Every structure is written in C-alpha cells, then in structure tokens.
Amino acid sequence: MLDYVWLVPLFPIIGAIINGIFGTKLSKKTVGVVACGVIGLSFLVSVLVFFSLLQLPPESRSFEKIIYTWITAGDLKTTVGFLVDPLSMIMMLTVSGVSFLIHIYSVGYMHDDEGYKRYFTYLNLFVFSMLVLVCANNFLMMFVGWEGVGLCSYLLIGFWYQRKEPADAGKKAFVVNRIGDYGFLLAMMLIFVTFGTLNFKEVFNVAHHNFQVGSLTITAITLLLFVGATGKSAQIPLYTWLPDAMEGPTPVSALIHAATMVTAGVYMVVRCNVLFTLAPISLTVVAIIGVVTAVFTASIALAANDIKRVLAYSTISQLGYMFLACGVGAFSAGIFHLMTHAFFKALLFLGAGSVMHAMAGELDMRKMGALKSHMPKTYWTFLIATLAIAGIFPFAGFFSKDEILWNAFQKNTVLWALGAGAALMTAFYMFRAVFMTFHGESRVDEEVAKHLHESPSIMTNPLVILAILSAIGGFVGIPIIKGANIFHDFLAPVTGEHLAGSAKVTLTNLAYASSTAASSGEAVHHSVGLEVLMMIVSLAIALGGLCLAYYMYIKNPSLPKRLAEKFKLLYQLICNKYFVDEIYDFLFVNPIKRGSEILWTFFDVRVVDGMVNGSGRFVEFGSSVLKRIQTGYVQNYALSILVGIGAIIGYFLFM
Missing domain, CATH: 1.20.5 (Single alpha-helices involved in coiled-coils or other helix-helix interfaces)
Structure with a gap:
C-alpha cells in the first residue's frame, strides 16, 4: 500500500477540480458529498498506508515514492516524490482526519451561504496543499505545498471579500507570510549551494556526516528556515496576521489553526531536526521565540472578549509551546502536542461556530451567558476541549503540555518558568471563555434569545468525535511497560538521527540505534520522583487557572470590572494588544x-x-x-x- 501514497494528496485536488469546474452545475448536496468524500478517501488511504508502514521493522520505516523527474537543470535535479516515514504518517493522519470532520461540519455551517460551492473548492485545495507539504520528499516540493497553503489561506480568510474587513485580513495574511517565505526561499537556495541537492535524505545524510556542531553554514540555513516557520506558524514578530484571520468562516479558522497552515512551520522544523541539532544557536533562538510568543500572546487572550480571537491567540501561544519543545531538542514532544492540539483546537473553533450559529453570528462573550441549557452538546464538547487545552488530567493536552514543560525544565528552569506561566494563563482565559459563554446570567439579546437552539447533528457529530479524541488522544504518549513510549518510539527513526555516530549506516538505522540505546539505559537518567513532582506542579498550575477563573467570573462576577478600573493602563494596554x-x-x-x-x-x-x-x-x-x-x-x-x-x-x- 506504500506505493499508493500519492493517492492521499490526489483525492483532494480531484475534489477541488470537480467542484471548481462543474460546481455551478451541481446541487449543494452533490458538492458537499464530493468535497467530503474525497477527504474521507484521503484519510482512508492514509490509514491503510499507516498499517503498511507498521509492518516494516522500525529501522526500515522510510519509503520514497518517486512519481517523475520534475526539473533537470545543470546540477539541479528535482523529483515529484513522496516520503512515507513516521513523521509524515502522523501528519497525514492528523491533517486528513481532522479536515474530514471539519468538511462535514462545514456542510451544515455553510449551507445557506451563496459561496457554498466556491468554499468547498478552496477547502479541498487547502487540504491538498497541506498534504503535499507534509508528504514531500524534498524542499522544493515542500515549498510548493507551503505556498499553496499560503494562497488558500488568502482565499479563505478573504472569502467574504465583499466586506472590507475580510478582504483586508486576507491581504494581511498573504503579505506577512510572504516575509517569512522569503527566508525559506533563501534557506532553500543556500541548501542547494551547500549540498548540491534538495532531497531531504541526501541533505540530512551529508549534514550529519560532514558538518560539525555549530557550523556557520548550518546555523545560517536553520535561522533562515525558522524565519519561514515564524511566518507560517505565526510567531513573534510575524504573528499579527493570525488574529485577523478570524474574519473568514469559522470552519476555515478551525482548519487553519488545527489541521493545516500554522502547523506547517512546526512540521518543517521537526523535519529538519538533523540540521537544527547541528546549530545550537538556532535551537536557542527557536526556544526563546517560542516561549516568549507563548507568554506574550497568552496575556493578550486574558482580556479578549471576542470568542474567536481568544482562540486565535490561544493557537499562537500553543504553537509557541511546540517551538519551545523543538528548541530544547524534544522534537517528538513538539509533534505530540501538535497532534493533540489539532483535536482540541478544532473542537474549540467548531464549538465557537456552533455558538455563533445559535447567536445569529454574535462573537462578543459579554453578550452571551447561560447557554449551557440551550446547547448541551456544544457545551459539554467545548468543556472537554477546554479541559484538554488547559492541561487537566487525564485529557490529551495534559500529557503533551506536561512533557514539553518537563523537557524545558531539564534544559533551563527559566524556560520552564515562562512555560508554566503561559500554562496558568491558558487555563484561566479558556475557563473564562467557558464561564462567560455558557454559565452565569444570560446577557443574550432578547430577540436572539427567542431563537436559541442546538446546532443540527451534522454539526454536532464532528464535535462529539473530536471530544473523544481530545479526551483519550494523549494516552498514546504515555510510557508503558519498562518505560517504552509508543508515540516516541514510533517517531524515533526521524527525530533521533543526531544521537548516533556511525557513518556506515542509513540515517534511519542511526536514529533507531540511538533511541534503542537510550531506552535500554545508556542515556542519561533522570529522577522519576522529580518528574512526578513536576507533573503534579503542572497539574496544580492548570487547576489554579481554573479556580481563579471560577472565582472571578462565577463567584464574584463584578471583580473583573473593578480590576480593569484599578489597573486601567495595563488593561488598556492588553486590550489594544500592546x-x-x-x-x-x-x-x-x-x-x-x-x-x-x-x-x-x-x-x-x-x-x-x-x-x-x-x-x-x-x-x-x-x-x-x-x-x-x-x-x-x-x-x-x-x-x-x-x-x-x-x-x-x-x-x-x-x-
């Protein structure tokens, strides 16, 4: 089945072509079936490829499918090819699976929109571009997918282009991302000049064996790559486009924040972990930018009243966590958090869309309240997602976030402290959103209140599935018998290359040998008791944020207003996003x-x-x-x- 990996990105582009060319002649139902069906087929093929990959021994889980030679010019030879390994496999499953649920939700959410057919054409094209990005076997193919998601984000953020705000937001996203893309393009040129190839395996193999740690060339390449990542994954200083991206349809926000686009930068850094590990300066920059972004944007979310913007700043903050993980060398932890984040962030955005659907498009949480009884499915699924992102045991976010904080603690206590501070703010602003939206006294407009209702099943069923994944998805990352970790062991052939030292075997074998040695006791041991203690501290921080939000917005609802008046300058600074x-x-x-x-x-x-x-x-x-x-x-x-x-x-x- 590995030979058919090319079907994974092929199905979405077929859907985009069918709806793009014949959409005006098809009924809405047919358009929805085509759009959802092709993504479902893509997910099905991804699952089959995944099980085929599992049948191989861990050290051999890397397969390239070359379709044809794309460019031959001088020393440059580039193919259209796809790489199947544990990292691309996790991304394929996450992207296609979460996107499938978002497509189904969109059928109900966008049903009455005039641009229904255009919407699904763009949505299929978006998923196609992201799958090309994560399946590519070389930098140029990755760049094609990279630019594709940038184009589709422009089209979807500015979907309602008749209004000024969405049109401006689409242009802003496009321009800001081009700044980052310029860094990626320069890095790609430098990679070709240095290595004479753009193929991942060839570049990483040469880098691993021929370059010393701290090489200026590798440092320059990785810093330029990270410039690209900061643009696509909305990190300081190129983060300002993402909050404005909320002007697009809510399912688009879910797709951008959970399954596509913003995760591309994290994926690229993890894919290039061999290069980044040879550049300690770059890793330090990645860690610092990541943790500062996590804290900075979490603080903005504390005072935001637009429910979608709260989630937008939350996404930027969580992406900061992922880069923090990469910066301290915990690449598997970064991908683990990327996966769990896809579940609960998609759920949060779709839940917010369900609330908007009932509230006639209202986004201001100050005009909500007491929606729990009117929207029970939306409430309970939104609550599960909030528990997950806040890091409450045993939900998915607890395991991935705690692992990042533990790795940060081992490297640098300042990084851990900043990460813990961001975790406290995350728990607070997310439960603040829950309490303001679903609890307390109703502040809903009388006319809107007459029509409050739960969303149709085509919108709530994806919420339930994502809630289940948000609840149990973290268990794949728990160490089991003798300390083995299924998720990390699966990723080891990709993220463990830099630990090995033999020049006579493949990178995959090197990585597997290293990870096996580490799990058997040859790596540096840490105190199990200390790790448990830090886990308890992490949980206490999350519970502290929950309790603080409960006290301020349920027990003493007048307190936030009094604090805002007392610390007026600080409040205005945060409200205006600094x-x-x-x-x-x-x-x-x-x-x-x-x-x-x-x-x-x-x-x-x-x-x-x-x-x-x-x-x-x-x-x-x-x-x-x-x-x-x-x-x-x-x-x-x-x-x-x-x-x-x-x-x-x-x-x-x-x-």
Missing part, C-alpha cells in the same frame, strides 16, 4: 506606503508615463509641423518641388 499593529504600521507599513506613493508619483507618473506620453507628444508635434506644409494649394506644392529640385542640383554642383 499596540503592536500600530507600531508596525508606524515603523513599516506607513513608510512603505509613503515610499510607494513617492515612487509612483515620480517614477511611474513622470518617468514611465512621461516616456510613453512623451513619445506621443513628439509624434503630435511632428505631425503639426507637417500639417502646416500640407495646405492644399497647388502653387505651394509646386514651389516646394522647385525648392527641392534646386537643393538637389546645388548639392551635386557644389559637392
């Missing part, structure tokens, strides 16, 4: 606009238009001169002929 957008506008956007206007006024209008218009004026002047000669009088023409003949005779006589 004025980062305004600072960017002042330092970059406005000067670029003014510079563009100057260039337009001088170069475009005076130089370019001047040349074009000047040639026209020159011809006009010449024609006006000739026009005076063409009088229509025969005697004038005869005189002209006589003068001409005289000039010719004079020329020959005197020359």
Whole structure:
C-alpha cells in the first residue's frame, strides 16, 4: 500500500477540480458529498498506508515514492516524490482526519451561504496543499505545498471579500507570510549551494556526516528556515496576521489553526531536526521565540472578549509551546502536542461556530451567558476541549503540555518558568471563555434569545468525535511497560538521527540505534520522583487557572470590572494588544506606503508615463509641423518641388 501514497494528496485536488469546474452545475448536496468524500478517501488511504508502514521493522520505516523527474537543470535535479516515514504518517493522519470532520461540519455551517460551492473548492485545495507539504520528499516540493497553503489561506480568510474587513485580513495574511517565505526561499537556495541537492535524505545524510556542531553554514540555513516557520506558524514578530484571520468562516479558522497552515512551520522544523541539532544557536533562538510568543500572546487572550480571537491567540501561544519543545531538542514532544492540539483546537473553533450559529453570528462573550441549557452538546464538547487545552488530567493536552514543560525544565528552569506561566494563563482565559459563554446570567439579546437552539447533528457529530479524541488522544504518549513510549518510539527513526555516530549506516538505522540505546539505559537518567513532582506542579498550575477563573467570573462576577478600573493602563494596554499593529504600521507599513506613493508619483507618473506620453507628444508635434506644409494649394506644392529640385542640383554642383 506504500506505493499508493500519492493517492492521499490526489483525492483532494480531484475534489477541488470537480467542484471548481462543474460546481455551478451541481446541487449543494452533490458538492458537499464530493468535497467530503474525497477527504474521507484521503484519510482512508492514509490509514491503510499507516498499517503498511507498521509492518516494516522500525529501522526500515522510510519509503520514497518517486512519481517523475520534475526539473533537470545543470546540477539541479528535482523529483515529484513522496516520503512515507513516521513523521509524515502522523501528519497525514492528523491533517486528513481532522479536515474530514471539519468538511462535514462545514456542510451544515455553510449551507445557506451563496459561496457554498466556491468554499468547498478552496477547502479541498487547502487540504491538498497541506498534504503535499507534509508528504514531500524534498524542499522544493515542500515549498510548493507551503505556498499553496499560503494562497488558500488568502482565499479563505478573504472569502467574504465583499466586506472590507475580510478582504483586508486576507491581504494581511498573504503579505506577512510572504516575509517569512522569503527566508525559506533563501534557506532553500543556500541548501542547494551547500549540498548540491534538495532531497531531504541526501541533505540530512551529508549534514550529519560532514558538518560539525555549530557550523556557520548550518546555523545560517536553520535561522533562515525558522524565519519561514515564524511566518507560517505565526510567531513573534510575524504573528499579527493570525488574529485577523478570524474574519473568514469559522470552519476555515478551525482548519487553519488545527489541521493545516500554522502547523506547517512546526512540521518543517521537526523535519529538519538533523540540521537544527547541528546549530545550537538556532535551537536557542527557536526556544526563546517560542516561549516568549507563548507568554506574550497568552496575556493578550486574558482580556479578549471576542470568542474567536481568544482562540486565535490561544493557537499562537500553543504553537509557541511546540517551538519551545523543538528548541530544547524534544522534537517528538513538539509533534505530540501538535497532534493533540489539532483535536482540541478544532473542537474549540467548531464549538465557537456552533455558538455563533445559535447567536445569529454574535462573537462578543459579554453578550452571551447561560447557554449551557440551550446547547448541551456544544457545551459539554467545548468543556472537554477546554479541559484538554488547559492541561487537566487525564485529557490529551495534559500529557503533551506536561512533557514539553518537563523537557524545558531539564534544559533551563527559566524556560520552564515562562512555560508554566503561559500554562496558568491558558487555563484561566479558556475557563473564562467557558464561564462567560455558557454559565452565569444570560446577557443574550432578547430577540436572539427567542431563537436559541442546538446546532443540527451534522454539526454536532464532528464535535462529539473530536471530544473523544481530545479526551483519550494523549494516552498514546504515555510510557508503558519498562518505560517504552509508543508515540516516541514510533517517531524515533526521524527525530533521533543526531544521537548516533556511525557513518556506515542509513540515517534511519542511526536514529533507531540511538533511541534503542537510550531506552535500554545508556542515556542519561533522570529522577522519576522529580518528574512526578513536576507533573503534579503542572497539574496544580492548570487547576489554579481554573479556580481563579471560577472565582472571578462565577463567584464574584463584578471583580473583573473593578480590576480593569484599578489597573486601567495595563488593561488598556492588553486590550489594544500592546499596540503592536500600530507600531508596525508606524515603523513599516506607513513608510512603505509613503515610499510607494513617492515612487509612483515620480517614477511611474513622470518617468514611465512621461516616456510613453512623451513619445506621443513628439509624434503630435511632428505631425503639426507637417500639417502646416500640407495646405492644399497647388502653387505651394509646386514651389516646394522647385525648392527641392534646386537643393538637389546645388548639392551635386557644389559637392
């Protein structure tokens, strides 16, 4: 079945083509069936490929399927090929599985929208691009998928382009991502110049055996790659596009935040873990940017009142956790959190969409309250997702978040402290959202309150499935007999390359040998008691955030307003997102606009238009001169002929 991995991205693009070309002639039901069906088939093939991969011994779980040679130019030879290994397998299952549920939900959510057929065309194209990105066997193919998700995010964020806000948000996402993509493009060029190839296995093999730790070339490559990751995964300083991306349809937000786009940067860093491990400076930068982003954006979510923007800043913060994991060398932990986050973040966004569906599009949590009795399925599933993201045992987020904090604690206590602070804020703002939306007194508009209802089953069924995954998904990462960890052992052939030292075996064998040695006791041991203690501390932090939110928004609901008045400057600073957008506008956007206007006024209008218009004026002047000669009088023409003949005779006589 490994030979058929190409079907995984093929099905979504077929769906996009069918709906894109024939959508106007198909019924809404047919469009929905086609769009959901192709993603379902993609997920089914991913499952079959997964079981085929499991049949191979761990050290051999890496398979390349070359479709054809794409580019041959000089030393550059690039193929259209797909790589099946544990990392790409986890991403394929996560992307196709979560996307399938979001597609089903979208059938109900977007049913009455005029752009229904266009929406599903874009959605299928989005999933296709992400699957190309995670299945690619070389940097150029990855870049194609990378740019594809960037384009689709622009199309879907600005889906309701008739309104100014979505159109502006789509442009902002596109432009900010291009800044990061420039870094990725430069990194790719430097990789080709350095290694003479863009194939993952060839690059990583040469890097592992021929470059020393701390190599300036590898450091430059990894820092440029991380610039690309900060754009796509919305990290400081390129995070500002993601909150504005909430202007798109809510299922799009779920797809971007959970299954596609923003996880691409994390995936790219983990895929290139061999390079990053050879560049300690780059890893330090990754860890610092990740943890600072986690804390910074979590603090903004504390005072946000738009339910989707709370979730948006939450996503940026959780992505910061993933980069923190990568920065401290815990690449498996980063992917583990990426997977669990996909479950509960998709659930949170779809739950928010269900609330909006009942509230006639209302997003302000201050105008909600007491929705629990009206929307029981939405409430309980949203609560499960909140328990998961807050890191409450035994939900999925507890295991992945705790593992990241433990690895950070082993490397640097400052990183752990900042990560723990972000965890406290996460628990607080998420339970704040739950209490403001579903509990307390109703603040719903009277007209809206008359029509409050639970969403239809086509929207709530995906919520239930995601709730189950959010509840039990973390157990795949629990150490079992003799300390074996199913998830980490599965990923070991990809994330353990840098631990080995033999130059005579493949990277996969190297990694497997290293991970086996580590699990058998040759690695550095840590205190089990200390790990349990840190786990208890982590859980206590999450419970502390829960209790604080309960006290402020249920037991003493007037307290938040009093605190906002007491700390007015701080509150305004947070509410205005630390004025980062305004600072960017002042330092970059406005000067670029003014510079563009100057260039337009001088170069475009005076130089370019001047040349074009000047040639026209020159011809006009010449024609006006000739026009005076063409009088229509025969005697004038005869005189002209006589003068001409005289000039010719004079020329020959005197020359």
